[in-house]
Amino acid sequence: MTNHFEPPKDLPLSSKVKGLRKAYEDAVTKLETYRQENARYAPRRTLNALDQYVYHVPAVREVERDLREQEIEAAAAGKALPDREKVLRPILAKVDEYKRMVPALEALVTKARNEYEDGVKEDLVPMGRKEAKAAQQARDAWERAYKAMELAKADLERHAGLFTWCVSAGDMDTPPRTGHSQGDHLEYWELTEDGRLTYEASQELDYLEWVVKVPGLIEPNPAPPVTEEVNHNPKPQYHIAKAEGYGGNWDH
Known part of the structure; x- marks a missing residue:
């Protein structure tokens, strides 16, 4: 050593x-x-x-x-x-x-x-055996946790698909991002206090306007964009040239 x-x-x-x-x-x-x-x-x-x-x-x-x-x-x-x-x-x-x-x-x-x-x-041998046993126990716990995670994820996907079927009035039966190369983003799933999907979560999950057919299941945008009023009688702008700098033969 x-x-x-x-x-x-x-x-x-x-x-x-x-x-x-x-x-x-x-x-x-x-x-x-x-x-x-x-x-x-x-x-x-x-x-x-x-x-x-x-x-x-x-x-x-x-x-x-x-x-x-x-x-x-x-x-x-x-x-x-x-x-x-x-x-x-x-x-x-x-x-x-x-x-x-x-x-x-x-x-x-x-x-x-x-x-x-x-x-x-x-003490290296007895200590090594203790650590080997502890590692086996940790590995078994990890396997149990992984299997539980897989089951929970499958439940999440199933219930999210049923929700999608409801909110799309039967047009879709899986979350919008299912199969997306960047993931389905189901980890963003979050509800409001009254049981609706939050607006932020709906955006991450791609519940866009063309998907949502049934109102009341997703929280409305809490900060909708402001629509500017169209001015049908705009005041014309006048750009009048001035004679300064053109000399005596300036004609306008």
């Missing part, structure tokens, strides 16, 4: 493997938390004034800056300088701890991950 191996979330892991996964996740969290909480003790690479890469530890640089200020104050007051080794000792100890702890935690993460992956490998 690759370093990026991650089982699907829905995989039926055993309790043992779930425990191994939890141990791996805890190890990762412990490493990340330690790094975040102790970042100031980690070495960092920066550029100096000569554009050279140098390494420094933020915590050491900070305490040395504070120590320098204490030394200046002590010198100004005529007092003894602070003990440099005593001040730096706990910080350097934390720096040394960081250098050792991070590799140890990384090794813990690797060990926990390997144990988790090995546990998943051992």
